[in-house]
Amino acid sequence: MxxxxxxxxxxxxxxxxxxxxxxxxxxxxxxxxxxxEIDALRSRAQDMxxxxxxxxxxxxxxxxxxxxxxxxxxDYVGALIDEFQELRGDRKFGDDQAIxxxxxxxxxxxxxxxxxxxxxxxxxxVKHNFGYARPEAYRKTVRLMExxxxxxxxxxxxxxxxxxxxxxxxxxxxxxxxxxxxxxxALMLSVPMVAVVTGEGGSGGAIATACxxxxxxxxxxxxxxxPPEGANSILWRGARTAAEAAKAMKITAxxxxxxKIVDRIILEPPGGAHSDPEAAMAAVGDAVEEELxxxxxxxxxxxxxxxSERFYAIGRSGLQ
Numbered sequence: 001m002x003x004x005x006x007x008x009x010x011x012x013x014x015x016x017x018x019x020x021x022x023x024x025x026x027x028x029x030x031x032x033x034x035x036x037e038i039d040a041l042r043s044r045a046q047d048m049x050x051x052x053x054x055x056x057x058x059x060x061x062x063x064x065x066x067x068x069x070x071x072x073x074x075d076y077v078g079a080l081i082d083e084f085q086e087l088r089g090d091r092k093f094g095d096d097q098a099i100x101x102x103x104x105x106x107x108x109x110x111x112x113x114x115x116x117x118x119x120x121x122x123x124x125x126v127k128h129n130f131g132y133a134r135p136e137a138y139r140k141t142v143r144l145m146e147x148x149x150x151x152x153x154x155x156x157x158x159x160x161x162x163x164x165x166x167x168x169x170x171x172x173x174x175x176x177x178x179x180x181x182x183x184x185x186a187l188m189l190s191v192p193m194v195a196v197v198t199g200e201g202g203s204g205g206a207i208a209t210a211c212x213x214x215x216x217x218x219x220x221x222x223x224x225x226x227p228p229e230g231a232n233s234i235l236w237r238g239a240r241t242a243a244e245a246a247k248a249m250k251i252t253a254x255x256x257x258x259x260k261i262v263d264r265i266i267l268e269p270p271g272g273a274h275s276d277p278e279a280a281m282a283a284v285g286d287a288v289e290e291e292l293x294x295x296x297x298x299x300x301x302x303x304x305x306x307x308s309e310r311f312y313a314i315g316r317s318g319l320q
Contacts, residue, residue, distance in 0.1 A: 004274075006063045008052060015045045050270040056220065059243035061252050062228060064220040065200045069274035071281050073100055073115035073158050076198070079281040080288075081106055081113055087147075090139035093173060098129045098165070099137035099209070101144045106156060107289055112148040114141055114209060115158030115198075131200075132165035135178035138208050145185045145193075154292055155193040157186075157209045162227060164205030179208045186211035187307060190300035194291045196284055197221045197253075197262070198273075213307055214291045215261070217253045218284070219268040223261065224251040261314055264291070 005013040019041045026034040056064065064070075077084050081104035088095040101114030116133065119125035148155045164175055186193060186209065195212035201223035210223075217223060224231075228245040232238060235245070256262045266287045273280035295303070 004067065004069055006060070006067065008056075008060050008063075009049075012045055012048050012052065015041060015048065019045065046270070049275070053220070053268075053271055057243070058222075058246035058249075058252050058255075059228065061220050062200075062222050062242075062246050064272050064274075065222045067199075067272065067274045068120065069277075070160075070199050071273055071277045072120065073117040073160065073198075075277060076115070076158055076281055076284065077104070077113065079278070080285045081111075084113070087144065088140070090136040090143060092139055093136045096129070096134045096137035096140065097127055098131055098133035098161070099141060101140065103147075103153075106292075107285070109292070110151075110153055111156050112144050112153050113156045113158075114144050116161040116206075116209070118160065129165060131161045132163060133161060133205055134165045134167075134170045135173040135175045138164075138175075138178035138182040141182045141209055142185045145182075145189055148191050149189065152191055154191055154295070155189065155212070156288055156292075157193065157195040157212060159195055159197045159201045159206050159210045159223075160199035160221075161202055161205045162200055163203040164208075176204075179204045182208035183211055187311065188304060189213075189307075190303060192292060192295035192298070192303060194288050194295075196266070196288065197223050198284070200227075202227055211307075211311065213295055213303055213310075214263050216264045216266055216284075216287055216291065217256060217262045218266050218273060218280070219253055220272050221253055222246075222251040223253075223256055224249055259314075263310075 019038055022034045022038050084102055084104035086100060086102040098116065099114060100117050101112065104111060104113055116131050117128045118131035119128040145155060164179060193212035195210040195215050197210065197217040199221055201210060201221065203226055206223065228242040228249060231245040231249055232240050232242050250259065253262065253265045257265055264287065266283050269276035269279045
């Protein structure tokens with residue numbers, strides 16, 4: 001499959017195209033005839049990628065957060081969760097595959113895990129509705145969290161969604177109420193919950209599954225009340241650009257940590273999580289394990305009190 005390059009990666013794409021050409025030439029020439037040139041170009045490409053990703057602006061980070069090759073929920077489950085058993089349906093209407101969840105073991109620990117899934121190809125994207133969850137998805141998350149409380153299991157949530165699905169059927173089935181119920185349940189959980197924004201944390205559709213005891217975010221992920229394109233359309237009537245909106249909204253992991261909306265940034269490999277998915281998922285696993293260990297031994301009352309204190313503090317101090 002051809003590599004997917006973002007606009008700011010074009011110089012890297014051109015260089016890697018030259019590497020590919022030289023590699024093909026070396027197969028027809030004498031063995032090792034272009035090895036030195038290829039190694040030098042690869043080293044240069046790595047340096048260019050490292051430099052580019054060390055200086056991303058808010059809009060570039062938005063593009064990286066949406067990169068189609070970033071690890072998805074099914075990838076995290078495959079890499080980090082053993083004995084995963086998916087649980088489907090909300091017991092009221094049906095099952096929405098935009099959010100998946102179930103039981104499993106995370107590094108030997110029984111957990112409830114849930115998260116957004118966008119899909120990779122056309123068929124899977126349609127199946128998962130491109131990550132846009134309907135009301136039944138949020139009622140499913142409530143069911144999963146209630147199950148976690150019943151069996152005293154910690155909850156791990158992976159957040160990666162543009163927003164909740166805004167269609168007529170979604171409104172008819174009470175999407176706002178469903179999001180509110182899921183948010184309420186997450187805030188009032190009597191067990192530890194660690195939420196990780198792995199890509200695009202968009203709107204109430206993300207908040208509904210991100211109100212954890214600890215909220216982590218990947219280095220190049222974003223978390224916002226509305227996508228930059230929507231903010232530009234609503235606030236400025238399209239008079240500016242999505243890039244300007246992204247900068248003004250302060251949606252990057254670094255901005256969010258400074259404002260204490262998130263608790264921790266998980267560093268990504270040079271070139272983003274999509275450049276080395278295995279390393280990125282391992283880093284997420286290590287961070288989640290550390291956070292769960294730190295929450296061990298806390299009573300239900302202590303967990304609720306800490307969560308309450310954490311979320312009530314947002315917007316009350318330190319924001320510019």
